[in-house]
Amino acid sequence: MLFNDPVFASRLLTLLTLSFHIIYATIGVGVPLMIMIAQWIGIKKNDMHYILMARRWAKGFVVTVAVGVVTGTIIGLQLSLLWPQFMELAGNIIALPLFMEVFAFFFEAIFLGIYLYTWDRFENPKKHLLLLIPVALGAGMSAFFITIVNSFMNTPAGFDIVNGQLANANPIAAMFTAAMPTKVSHVLATAYMTVAFMLAAIAAYKLIKGSNHAYHKKALYMAMRIGLVFAIATAIIGDFSGKFLAEYQPEKLAAAEWHFETEEGAPLLLYGVLDENQEIKYEIRIPYALSILAHGDPFSEVVGLDQFLKEEQPPLVVHYFFDLMVTIGMFMIFLALIYWIGMKRAWSFVQSTWYRWLIVLGGPLSFLAIESGWWLAEVGRQPWILRGIMTVDQAATTSDYVGHMFILFAGLYIVLGVGTVVVLTRIFRNNPLEKDLEKMQGGDPS
Incomplete structure (x- = not known):
């Protein structure tokens, strides 16, 4: 059985964990910015609907942060358990960004706790808003540092291999590799874009289901505008990413495009x-x-795949990941652009039920684009775990029990995923919009 192959089982378990974690990581990076923008608009316009958006989004955000901590911890453990040879070689040089990622998370968590427990405790609401700056900054820095590790795996730098041993380690050079600028910017832009479209999908769904509340209309309009900005930014960064691949990872670009001959x-x-x-x-x-x-x-x-040895060519399935990512990205740009223009020019169809259903569809599609982008990045690096230096086969554990671990973790992720949905549903079902709005109007700080 394939599960009896520790290399295959390790790859499959890592794929499962990363695919599950990226959902919570994306929410963890994007939601703080959306909360901050909503609260800033609410203070600027003296509009309680935007203030309420920030408050309600923050309630749900705490749940996803809790699950994200669990899955993020699992990834750290699996790096050591499943890929011991890789960590033995690279751990000495990438320990700094891994440590800094933990520091950034705690920085975010501390200020998030203060933010949540100080609603209505400030005479000047702008002072409360300031607490969101370190929250959003910490979330962004967490993504920055963990993506640096991935960048290092794609373009290793900052060390030499002497007689099979790591030498002349320079952790700073290892952090700022050639892959870092495009990878970090792409991760951040897609996270902000995806979360914006997720919140837009929720608002559109509420409107479809009969709510005609100004809160949902404002949330939809704001989220779609922000989503459009970051969707365009993602496309521009994607162009830079293509040029990066052509220079530093031409085999990945060739495989993604089924470009067989130079x-x-x-x-x-x-x-x-x-x-x-x-x-x-x-x-x-x-x-x-x-x-x-x-x-x-x-x-x-x-450069085509004809310039590379057969055993060093990435799997050709990455072409489908590329197509899926690009197709969804372009769909969301056009969907948001038409909505924005339509709202400006009073086109009635952008407020129709069928168009709102397209916006609802855009929420899960955006997450699918995130997933396909990561599958392209990781599968497209094969057979290397550390490009040009160490293959996946050389890095993997030799344990025969990884297959059992896969089953256990798959069960855990099902519980976490279902639990997240159940808890979020109960939170907002027990605290409907009208009830929260009544509390704010009555000055109830609870």
Whole structure:
């Protein structure tokens, strides 16, 4: 059985854990910014609806933070248990960003606790708003430091290998690798975009279900505008990411685009299938677009998979991850752009039920795009765990019990996922919008 192969089982368990954790990590990074923006608008406009948005979103955020702590801790343990050879080599040099990520989380958690327990305790609400700055900053820094570790795995730097041993370690150089700028900026932008569309989906769903409250209309409009800004930012950063891959990881770009032969003026391939002879069928070809993505020049040469050994080529399935990520990203840009223009010009269809259902669909689709982006990044680095230095096979544990661990952790994630939904549902069911609004109007600090 495949579960009896410790390498395969370790890869599968890591995939499961990262895919589950990225949901909570994305919420953990994006929600503090949304809370801060809502509260700032509420104070600026003296509008209690925006203040209430911040208050209600903060209630739900605490639940996801608690689960995120559990899954984040599991990832740290699994790095050592499943990939001991990797941690033995790289742990000496990437320990600094791992430690700083923990510090950033505690920094965020401390101020989040103060923020939550000081509602209505300040005469000047702007002082309470200031508490959100370290919360949002801590959340962003957590993503920054953990993404640095991933960047290091893609473009290792800051050390030498002498006689099979790590030497001349420079932790600062290891943190600021060639992959760091595009990876960090892409992670942050997609987190903010995804959370904005998630909150927009919730507001749109409430409106579809019969609520005509101004609170939901304002939440929808604000979230869609913020989502549009970060969706466009994500597309721009994606272009820079393509140029990074062309220079530093050309095999990943070639696999993602099924670019088998090196050529000039290379087309961009979307969709399609491969037959048994690796012939591409039913694809959409955009002339010169891959050369533009890779080098900004429609006639430039793009390196193909023919320049790499067969055993060093990434799995070709990453093409589908790329297509899924790009398709959803472009869909969300157009959906948000049409909504924004339509609201400005009073187009009635953007407030219709069918269009709001598209916005509702955009919430889970945005998370699917996040997942596919990470699958592209991680599977596209194969067979390397530390590119050019250590393969996944060399890094994995030799334990025969990883398959049993997979079953146990899968059960744990089911419990955590279902538990999150149940707790959040009860929180907001027991504290409906009207009840919270009545409390604020009555000055009830509870």
